[in-house]
Amino acid sequence: MSRLHAHVGTIRQLEILCALQEHGSVVAAARALHLTQPTVSMQLRKLSEAVGLPLYFQVGRRLQLTDAGREMVSSAREILSCFERLDMRLTKMRGLTAGTLRIAVVTTAKYFIPHLIGEFCKLYPDISVELKVGNREQIAQRMAEGLDDFCVFSHPPKKEEYLLTEFLPNRLVAIxxxxxxxxxxxxxxLEEFARAPFLMREAGSGTRYAIERHMERFDCELNVRMTIESNEAIKHMVMAGMGVSILSEHTWNVGGEAGIAILDVEHLPIKTNWYLARLGSKPVTPVAEALLEYVQREERLKGLKKVEL
Structure with missing residues (x-):
């Protein structure tokens, strides 16, 4: 049997290394783990010494992993995942469902996912949740690395190893x-609408991806006046008369938005759906399995649809 485990450091050190890889600096890793910066630095130094190879190096203000560091992180995630699944199985045997649900969502999904997770957590009050928000490109990268139990997309990457569960309609409307x-x-x-100054989401956004594919389908080119990274900023720019746009209905408050009109444009709205996506090779934790069962019961989502649409 390999004796590598006798000198590769503690579980806590592996957890710290994973946090360093995710957050890019000792300060950010310490903050995420609720530890002091000197403690994180000391534990990383001890881990490097135990392995006998440098695990990271400085590039500007960020730390980058070496090849050895990336190998350590890959194995560390498997080890930590095993402990987490064991903890949840034991907890489940005691008649409870507890543990941590890790979910990453594209920006537009942040308007309704808290309501979904909130209702789910009422059923399982001992569950903790780690929620990450980013644009489509950023969440796709997290998906590829298997960092989360689920990622929420309206346009998930098309890969055979990804398992998708459709759970909510997503209409993109002209405003x-x-x-x-x-x-x-x-x-x-549509051609007349396209001539108006258009406010577009940034490259990497799922909303932009859907709009561009839709316009290609009808051989129509938008008059893009400005690129903006926030749905909220786009809405305020529209209210200020800076142009028109296309956004998901899920970005509205209950009752709509004062100062904004939804337009009746031919070939719109763009009709898509929201998906829970997971990596097929990543074992499903009991908490993730419970969420999957929850969203597959359509009646559970009726209240969410009434609130958000």
Missing amino acids: APEQHELAGRERIP
């Missing part, structure tokens, strides 16, 4: 200022 010349008209030609 304009209430006093815009297109507001109140019926069946506006």
Whole structure:
């Protein structure tokens, strides 16, 4: 039997190394783990000494892992995942469902996922949740690395090893200022809408991805005036009369948005769906399995749809 485990450090040190890889600095890793910076630095130094190889190096303000560091992180995640699954299985045997649910969502999903998770946690109050938010490109990277139990997309990456569960409609609607010349008209030609100054989400956004694919389908080019990284900022820019846009209905507050008109444009809205995506090779924890069962019961989502749409 290999004796490597006798000198590769403690479980806590492996956890610290994983946090360093995810957050990019000792300060950020310490903050995420609720430890002091000197403690994190000392434990990382001890781990490097135990392995006998440098595990990271400085690039500007960020730390980058060496090849040895990346190998350590890959194995450390497997080890930590085994402990977590064991903990949840033992807890489940005691008649409880506890543990940590790790879920990463694209930006637009942040408007409704808290409601879904909130209701789920009422059923399992001992569960803790780690929620990450990013654009489609960032969440796709987390998906590829297997960092989370689930990732939430409207346009998930197409890979055979990804398992998808459709759970909620997602319509992208055309919007304009209430006093815009297109507001109140019926069946506006898509080409006419496209000539108006358009406010677009940033590259890597799922909303932008859907809009661009849709416009390609109808051989129509938008008059992009500005690129903006936030749905909220786009809504305020529309209210200020800076242009028109296309956003998910899930970005609205209950009752709509004052100062914004939803336009009746031909070939719109863009109809997509929300998916829970998971890596097929990643074992499903009891908590993740419970969430999957929860969202597959359609009646559980009726209240969510009423609140958000």
